[in-house]
Amino acid sequence: MAMRLDRYLASLFLICFALFQSFPTEAAVKKYQFDIRVKNVSRLCHAKPIVTVNGRFPGPTIYVREGDRVLVNVTNHAQYNMSIHWHGLKQFRNGWADGPAYITQCPIKTGNSYTYDFNVTGQRGTLWWHAHILWLRATVYGAIVIMPKQGMPYPFPQPHGETKIILGEWWNSDIETLVNQANKLGLPPQTSDAHTINGKPGPLFPCSQKHTFAMEVEPGKTYLLRIINAALNDELFFTIAGHNMTVVEIDAVYTKPFTTRVILIAPGQTTNVLVRANQPPGRYFMAARPFMDAPVPVDNKTVTAILQYKGVPNTVVPSMPKLPAPNNTRVALNFNKRLKSLNTPQFPAKVPLKVDRHLFYTIGLGANPCATCQNGTQLTASLNNITFVMPKIGLLQAHYFNIKGVFRTDFPDRPPVQFNYTGAPLTANLGTSLGTRLSKVAFNSTIELVLQDTNLLTVESHPFHLHGFNFFVVGSGVGNFDPSKDPAKFNLVDPPERNTVGVPTGGWTAIRFRADNPGVWFMHCHLELHTMWGLKMAFLVENGKSPEESVIPPPKDLPPC
Missing domain, CATH: 2.60.40.420 (Cupredoxins -  blue copper proteins)
Structure with a gap:
């Protein structure tokens, strides 16, 4: 029933899309x-x-x-x-x-x-x-x-149908209770008990035969999969047994199409792929499993759904795809290297070539004193050694109404101390400073931000999300960013444009964006654990010179604090 309903809604959507193209409204x-x-x-x-x-x-x-x-x-x-x-x-x-x-x-x-x-x-x-x-x-x-x-076709072949693939996590226990208990101990909560596809773990888990998502396909036809990683803490490999995928979009931005057997998708990211039903009619598992190339515990179990050819009975056992090993860094880095903006006259990549302000933020884990915690310390996280403290009222209200004492605008452009960021693990002097500190940015200025992972406690991959903007991922590498050599290798022609980017384990990522959206905009790691520990900050983008370049007034029903 769920399969039929999903197919009906997708078909109805495509019919409406075709009508919109025929009759502008x-x-x-x-x-x-x-x-x-x-x-x-x-x-x-x-x-x-x-x-x-x-x-x-x-x-x-x-x-x-x-x-x-x-x-x-x-x-x-x-x-x-x-x-x-x-x-x-x-x-x-x-x-x-x-x-x-x-x-x-x-x-x-x-x-x-x-x-x-x-x-x-x-x-x-x-x-x-x-x-x-x-x-x-x-x-x-x-x-x-x-x-x-209306009237604007996709820049790739029109699919016959489409399906949403939303990747998630499931805990058997109440997650808020687990998090509260872990915070009292100063430790991370337990990892999830399963991953899910559209809320369903698939038949490899107990009591889950009926909790399995399936999509039906017809031989020779092409389908668009809208893949979303809604997991809280895991980057995921995703593949389909026997079938190639053609990547055509990331984070709602068209890409140069390329074909792959596996995609890597971090929490917060979306990836659209085309899949052609060109294999012998049968049942094929779609599968996802975490990518983790650092000594950090994850829920490493495999979630599955089924791609099923029309007319094939449910008694046929689905084929299982071969997923990369959970620590396969090469597959992860190679996939991300293949991502490029479409960059056509219709969909140009407007990469800022001149940079007004260079920012360098170190990503660190740490430990602060905690008298009530299990080891007398609480695990924490920071940018430029600052653990962000959430305010008691909205930062945007405080900015708009000029309420004093809520935040400071002195978030540093660089870390307080330079060191060998990705050398041997650092396990001493792990304390951070606490504060609600924002970075004030001039309206319409161009920003280059280098996010540098560090080996404070451990290196780890971090997916960073910037609210209010897309940005261009102009460069990435393993080890310490070298400002004298690495910028010469930046892609300033067709870099991927997105809203969430993975900083590689023990490496760095450079992004550029134009600060043309006034307001207060959050930037944080999209691993929920790290966000909770303080791996976040916000940009305060000043108003421009005209009302059309300024924050609009708040709505009357804005929730009170």
Whole structure:
């Protein structure tokens, strides 16, 4: 039934898309109601109450078209405070709709509502939404599908059908309880008990034969898979037995197409691929498993779903694909190297060639004193040795209304001390400074930011997400960034453009963006564990000279603090 419904919705979507191309219409207003409710859900032989949107896990898909206005009224019936982030939507001048709790808004309290009101401008493709408070995005998440403007075809062959593949994580126990217990000990919570595809772990897990996602295909036809990594803490390899995938889009930006057997996708990222049903009719597993090339524990079990050719009975045992080893750095780095912007006259890569401000941020794990914790210390994380402290009111409100004492604007452009960032592990002097410190940026200035992993405690790969902007990934490497040599190798012609990028284990990534969106914009590691530990900061982008270059006034129903 689920397979038929999914196929019906995808077909209906493609028919509507074709009609939009034939009959141009004005931009529409799309309205959605999100009721935050607790519902009992069973997975892996365990039933537990989870927080959902409209009782669905994953939540509903937002379908819009480039140029549309979107109104999502969120009503909170759960016991937790709530906020929703529309991951990857730029929210031009409109940080009030961005969603991270205590950054651009105070959360929606139990029994209250807030309408996220935003325009989808200059973006098309696959994005997603998720809770942006506590660890609630473990179950509160869903897809955003943005159709191109009417009359605007895809820059790749029109698929026969499409399917969303949302990768997630599942804990048998209540995740908020686990996190609270771990924080009291100063340690990380246990890893998840399973990964999921569209909320389902697949038949390799106990009690999961009925909790298996399947998509039906017809021989010779091509399908678009919209793949989203909604996992909290794991980068994932994804592959399909017997089938190649052609990558055509990342983070709602078209890419130069290339064919691969496996993709790597970090938490927060989206990847659109074309799959041609060109194998002998049968049943084929789609599978995902973590990539982790550092000595850090992960949930290394394999989640599966089924690609099933029409007419093949369910009794046929699916073929299993060969996934890369969990620590296969070569496959991970090679995949990311192949990503390039499409960079055509219609979809240009507007890479900033002149840089107004160079930033260099070190990523570190650490330990701060904690009298009540298990070892007398609490694990922590920092950028430039600063562990970010969340404020009690929204930073955007404090900025807009000029409320003093909430934050400082002295986040340093460089770390306080230079050292051999990726040398032998450093296990002494791991303390960090605490503060709510922002980096103030001039409107329309161009920024180059180098994110450098360090071996404080351990090296590790970190996916970083910047709110309010896309950026260009102009360079990446293993080891310490060399400012005298590495910039000469930057790709300034067709680098990948995205909103979330992985910093390689024991390496660095350089990004560039134009700060043309005024407001307060969060930047953080998209591993929930590290964000909780303080691996985050925010940019305060100043207003421009005109009202059209300034933050718009807040909506009347903005949640009170």
